[in-house]
Structures are given as structure tokens and as C-alpha cells.
Amino acid sequence: MQTYDYAIVGNSAAAINACDAIRGLDREGSLAVFAEEKRRCYSRPLISYLVMGDIGEKGMYYRPSGYYRRWGIDFYPGTAVRKVDAERRLLETSKGERFKWRKLLLATGFRPFTPPVEGLEEARYLTFVSWDDARAMIRLTSRPLRALVMGAGLIGMKAAEALHSRGCRVAVVEKMDRVLPLALDETASEMVAARCREAGMEILTGKSVSRVTAGGGYKGRAVLDDGAEVDFDLLVVAVGVRPRTELAEEAGLECRGGIVVDEHQRTSRPGVFAAGDAALAFDLVRGEAAVNALWPVAALQGKYAGLNMAGREVPYPGGNSMNAVEFFGLPVLSAGIVNPPDDSYEVIVRRGENGDYRKAVVRGDLLVGMLVAGKIERAGILTSLIQERANVRRIKNFLLEEGFGHIHFPRSLREERIVEAVAGLTRADRERGRG
Amino acid sequence: MKRRLGLEAEKGGWELKRIIPREEYCIGCRLCEIHCIVQHSKSRDIIKAFKRERRPLKRVEVEERGHVSFALQCRHCDEAPCITACLSGAMHRDAMSGAVVHDPERCVGCWTCVLVCPYGAVRPDGAEKKVVGKCDLCPDLEVPACVANCPNEALVLVEE
Numbered sequence: 001m002q003t004y005d006y007a008i009v010g011n012s013a014a015a016i017n018a019c020d021a022i023r024g025l026d027r028e029g030s031l032a033v034f035a036e037e038k039r040r041c042y043s044r045p046l047i048s049y050l051v052m053g054d055i056g057e058k059g060m061y062y063r064p065s066g067y068y069r070r071w072g073i074d075f076y077p078g079t080a081v082r083k084v085d086a087e088r089r090l091l092e093t094s095k096g097e098r099f100k101w102r103k104l105l106l107a108t109g110f111r112p113f114t115p116p117v118e119g120l121e122e123a124r125y126l127t128f129v130s131w132d133d134a135r136a137m138i139r140l141t142s143r144p145l146r147a148l149v150m151g152a153g154l155i156g157m158k159a160a161e162a163l164h165s166r167g168c169r170v171a172v173v174e175k176m177d178r179v180l181p182l183a184l185d186e187t188a189s190e191m192v193a194a195r196c197r198e199a200g201m202e203i204l205t206g207k208s209v210s211r212v213t214a215g216g217g218y219k220g221r222a223v224l225d226d227g228a229e230v231d232f233d234l235l236v237v238a239v240g241v242r243p244r245t246e247l248a249e250e251a252g253l254e255c256r257g258g259i260v261v262d263e264h265q266r267t268s269r270p271g272v273f274a275a276g277d278a279a280l281a282f283d284l285v286r287g288e289a290a291v292n293a294l295w296p297v298a299a300l301q302g303k304y305a306g307l308n309m310a311g312r313e314v315p316y317p318g319g320n321s322m323n324a325v326e327f328f329g330l331p332v333l334s335a336g337i338v339n340p341p342d343d344s345y346e347v348i349v350r351r352g353e354n355g356d357y358r359k360a361v362v363r364g365d366l367l368v369g370m371l372v373a374g375k376i377e378r379a380g381i382l383t384s385l386i387q388e389r390a391n392v393r394r395i396k397n398f399l400l401e402e403g404f405g406h407i408h409f410p411r412s413l414r415e416e417r418i419v420e421a422v423a424g425l426t427r428a429d430r431e432r433g434r435g
Numbered sequence: 436m437k438r439r440l441g442l443e444a445e446k447g448g449w450e451l452k453r454i455i456p457r458e459e460y461c462i463g464c465r466l467c468e469i470h471c472i473v474q475h476s477k478s479r480d481i482i483k484a485f486k487r488e489r490r491p492l493k494r495v496e497v498e499e500r501g502h503v504s505f506a507l508q509c510r511h512c513d514e515a516p517c518i519t520a521c522l523s524g525a526m527h528r529d530a531m532s533g534a535v536v537h538d539p540e541r542c543v544g545c546w547t548c549v550l551v552c553p554y555g556a557v558r559p560d561g562a563e564k565k566v567v568g569k570c571d572l573c574p575d576l577e578v579p580a581c582v583a584n585c586p587n588e589a590l591v592l593v594e595e
């Protein structure tokens with residue numbers, strides 16, 4: 001039986017960034033990637049761009065062709081891992097092959113959640129989470145039709161936008177009282193919803209689908225909780241995602257709505273790591289473990305899992321919720337806490353002349369959240385202040401100002417960030433006389 | 436001693452040029468911005484770049500407040516958050532130079548890098564196709580245009 005030094009289950013953001021990190025430290029160790037999907041790694045968030053024709057199929061790939069060969073990775077496409085034995089360090093694939101491993105990474109991602117709606121099981125509908133889903137959507141919308149999207153989260157809104165670009169008449173039903181309720185605050189939600197309505201979409205918030213009646217093919221009718229009926233030719237269900245933990249659970253790893261990991265992305269079993277949407281890792285804004293089902297967070301966790309697997313013990317710095325969206329020409333970026341749960345948070349808001357909207361959420365001396373809509377330039381400075389848990393007491397009043405930047409920082413902090421970080425010298429190095 | 440965690444697999448033995456601003460010498464004249472624009476224009480001619488062609492994005496920005504000013508461009512971070520965050524793989528480290536570079540062909544203009552860059556150094560390009568732009572260290576020049584054209588040596592180049 002073949003033994004891999006590193007075996008990775010999954011082939012997306014977390015998995016590939018783990019491969020990069022491992023190969024940065026260890027070019028010799030044997031490395032295998034097991035992928036349930038048949039394709040080499042593609043960027044999942046780009047499926048809406050594919051449907052909209054913004055990119056072609058070639059634009060979907062996250063890494064150049066030849067990536068696996070170049071970095072000496074045994075790639076097993078179309079091969080799901082069915083079973084993991086964490087005790088004897090074995091795994092078994094859907095093709096019946098068995099492998100030994102020394103270090104294992106579970107980067108199994110998420111799966112779409114199916115809501116318990118009457119009649120849904122009998123109906124045909126689409127999800128919108130994979131390249132295959134995108135292809136199906138393109139095929140089914142070769143002629144414009146009436147589409148109903150359940151859920152106005154990121155995936156639902158991306159699906160709605162894609163359907164709209166295909167000429168469909170789109171209605172979106174959302175149980176919460178606004179679109180993108182997690183990523184945005186009320187004002188920004190309203191701004192996005194207004195753009196969508198202007199473009200001709202129907203946005204039905206504060207309503208849920210209570211029953212679906214199949215009507216042949218993908219056609220059907222949805223009955224909403226207020227009694228309204230919506231006929232559709234195509235239904236897309238996007239009411240949320242759940243970490244895929246079944247493999248981990250069967251292997252006896254601790255899971256709590258996500259695979260539990262420590263600060264080195266290690267699970268409860270020796271030699272087994274987890275990263276990405278499947279993992280419950282540290283959120284540095286909330287100060288506790290949380291699932292942030294986001295590409296950059298999955299990538300960062302993958303990177304740190306890879307480093308630790310290859311023997312460099314570095315703690316994961318923590319992730320945070322962050323979103324970059326643009327609907328119908330309105331870009332919105334947000335990070336951290338944008339909907340403060342109580343009044344221990346201070347909220348600063350600024351509106352520009354051309355409808356721009358900016359918001360900062362401060363708690364004590366820390367910036368814990370930000371949102372910018374319209375003008376998004378340089379918002380990353382705010383994100384970094386959130387992530388670095390920097391003391392913003394002295395610059396609080398400038399955060400949302402036009403032209404906010406390092407110029408507002410105390411000089412020592414500015415130099416630390418701009419000069420020292422680049423020259424690779426920390427203040428401590430300087431004091432030790434290395435500068 | 437350089438502090439570097441060799442993280443991305445591509446990292447090799449390159450000599451990366453870095454641009455350091457010196458605020459004591461910057462007078463806020465913004466010549467760096469102008470020459471950056473010219474260098475990234477189609478014709479690389481100052482009149483054409485500003486008057487006839489689509490004016491390219493400036494990849495260096497002078498921050499100014501009172502008497503203090505300095506020019507800031509991409510730091511080509513050792514641990515580049517933009518690379519890790521990029522949805523498409525467009526943002527990557529150039530294996531030859533070690534610079535953090537951006538492939539406009541692969542970029543989809545999702546703005547995730549704008550959201551994570553701690554320096555505000557990557558920004559939407561006003562181009563027709565939604566893409567971002569950032570400092571590329573002027574690969575065709577021995578010394579980047581902003582550094583070469585600063586009258587006060589308020590931008591200096593250090594090579595690791």
C-alpha cells in the first residue's frame with residue numbers, strides 16, 4: 001500500500017493553498033490531492049462570472065495547467081475519499097483504493113443546505129455552488145424564462161444576477177427583512193436592493209416559501225407564507241451552506257457544526273488537520289471559533305495548515321468575515337462586525353455627495369467593523385486595522401474621511417508599517433543593532 | 436537579517452527591489468504620480484498620456500496632510516494578503532523578480548484584493564473591463580519611474 005507524506009481531501013481554496021505552503025517548505029515529501037469533482041482546481045466564486053459570460057471556461061482555473069505535475073502532486077480527480085481511519089492513518093477512496101498517510105488535511109468545504117419546504121423534495125431545482133451547476137444554469141436558460149431564487153445571501157444574489165444577465169425574469173425570496181443580511185448593514189442592503197429592483201428584479205424580503213408544487217420539468221409554483229403564489233420555470237435554492245463534516249465525524253474527530261481545530265489547524269486527532277469552510281477556526285474579531293465561509297479565509301487557513309503540516313509551527317492569525325460584492329455597478333466592501341449586536345459599540349457613518357456610504361464600527365479603542373459602498377478605494381487600510389487589532393483612539397475621527405491613510409497614523413506606526421515591514425526589520429531588530 | 440517566511444511555493448532566490456519613501460524629503464509635488472501614469476500609458480509620452488489616450492491608473496499615491504507628505508505604492512509584501520485573498524489567481528508572485536504582480540487577463544474585478552490590501556495600494560482601474568491595477572515595479576526600467584523622477588530623493592530603491 002502506498003504511503004503519502006501528505007494527503008489532502010478536497011481540491012479548492014484551502015487545499016491548493018495548503019499545497020503551495022507545503023511545497024514552499026518541502027519539495028521532496030510525497031503529496032496527494034483527492035478531489036471528488038473531476039476538474040482541476042477552479043475558483044468556485046467565479047461560477048456566476050462564467051454564466052454571465054464575463055469569463056470563459058479557461059478563466060475558471062485557479063492555477064495554470066500543469067500545476068500538479070510541476071509541484072509533484074499526485075492528483076486524483078473524480079475520486080472522493082469515502083473513509084478515513086485516523087488511528088491507523090489510512091484512507092479509502094470511492095474507487096476502492098487504499099492509501100496510508102502521515103499527515104492528512106480535510107479541506108472538504110461546504111454543501112448547500114436543503115430547507116425543509118413542503119414539496120421541495122419532489123420538485124426539480126438547481127443549486128449554485130459548482131461549475132456543473134453553472135453549466136446547468138447556462139443550458140437551462142438558453143431561452144429566457146421566469147426564475148425564482150430562494151435566499152438572498154451571497155450565493156442567492158450571485159445566482160439572481162447570473163440569471164438576470166441571461167435575460168430571465170428573476171424574483172428573489174428572502175426570509176430575513178433584507179438582502180445580504182450577513183454581509184451588509186441595513187443601509188447597504190437597501191442600496192443593493194434598490195439597484196436590483198431598478199434592473200428589473202423582484203426582491204421579496206421578509207417572506208419565505210412555504211410550499212413548492214412541481215409542474216413538469218423544472219417548472220413549478222411556489223406558495224409564500226403570505227399566501228402569494230409565484231410561478232417559475234426554474235427554481236434555484238440558495239438558503240445557506242453547511243460545513244461538510246461527515247468524513248471527519250465518521251473518523252471520530254471532534255465537530256461542532258464544523259471540524260474543531262486548534263491554532264495550528266490541527267484537529268482532535270494527531271496528524272489530522274482541517275481548513276476552509278469545513279473547519280471551525282479562530283475568528284479574530286469575534287475572539288472565538290466560527291465558520292466564515294469565504295474564499296480568502298479558506299485560502300489563509302489552507303496556507304497555515306500546510307505550513308504546520310510541513311513542520312513549521314506557526315499559529316493561524318485568525319480570519320474574519322469580509323465581503324466584496326458588486327451588483328449593477330454598485331460596489332460594496334465590508335469586514336468584521338457591520339451589524340453591532342448591542343450599544344456597547346460606537347457607529348460612525350459618513351455619506352458622500354454622490355450617494356457613497358461609509359461606516360465604521362468601533363468598540364473601545366478597536367475598530368471592529370467597516371463597510372464602504374460606492375467609493376471603495378483604499379478600504380483595505382480599514383480592514384487591516386481591524387485585523388491588526390490596532391488602537392484607533394487617536395485616528396478614529398479620520399477613519400471615514402476622504403484621503404484617510406497612513407498620513408493619519410502616528411509616525412512610529414506609519415514607519416513600522418511602511419518602512420520596517422518592507423525592509424524586513426522589526427523595531428526589535430533595530431534595537432539589537434541589526435539595522 | 437531579513438525576516439522572511441518562504442510561504443508561496445514560487446518564492447525563490449530573487450533579489451527584490453523595494454521602494455522606500457522618506458517623508459523628510461517629500462514636498463508633495465506629485466511628480467511620482469505623473470511619471471507613474473506616463474510609464475503605464477500606451478505611448479509613454481507625457482502629453483499623449485494626459486491629453487489623448489485613456490489615462491492609466493496611478494499606481495503610487497501621495498498622502499498629504501499639513502507639511503507632511505510621502506508617496507506610497509505596493510509594498511510587495513512578504514506575506515501578501517492580496518495573493519492569498521485573490522479569487523481568481525490573478526494576483527501572484529513573479530517567480531523571477533519576487534514582485535507581487537497582477538494578471539489583468541485573469542482578473543475579474545471582484546475587489547477582494549482592494550478589501551484586504553493594508554496599504555490601499557491596489558485599486559479599481561477605470562478600464563472598460565473590470566480589473567484592478569497596482570505597482571509593478573516598472574519591469575522595463577532599471578529604476579522605477581517614480582523613484583527616478585523624484586527631484587528630492589524622497590523615494591529610494593533598496594535591493595535585498
Ligand SMILES: Cc1cc2nc3c(=O)[nH]c(=O)nc-3n(C[C@H](O)[C@H](O)[C@H](O)COP(=O)(O)OP(=O)(O)OC[C@H]3O[C@@H](n4cnc5c(N)ncnc54)[C@H](O)[C@@H]3O)c2cc1C
Nearest residue numbers: 010012013014036044045080081109110276277293294295
Ligand atoms: C456562487 C458562489 C459565489 C461565491 N462568492 C464568493 C465571494 O465573492 N467571495 C468569497 O470570499 N467567497 C465566495 N464564495 C464562497 C467560496 O467559494 C468558499 O468559501 C470557498 O470555496 C471555500 O473553499 P474550501 O477550500 O473550504 O472548500 P470548497 O470550495 O467547498 O471545496 C471543497 C472541495 O472538496 C471536495 N470534497 C468534499 N468532500 C470530499 C471527499 N470526501 N473526497 C474528495 N473531495 C471532497 C468538494 O467536492 C469540493 O470540490 C462563493 C461561493 C459560491 C458558491
Ligand code: SF4
Nearest residue numbers: 509510512517535552
Ligand atoms: S497590493 Fe497591497 S497586499 Fe498586495 S503586495 Fe502590494 S501592498 Fe501588499
Ligand code: SF4
Nearest residue numbers: 521542543545546548
Ligand atoms: S479584483 Fe482581480 S486581482 Fe483582485 S482579488 Fe479579484 S480577481 Fe484577484
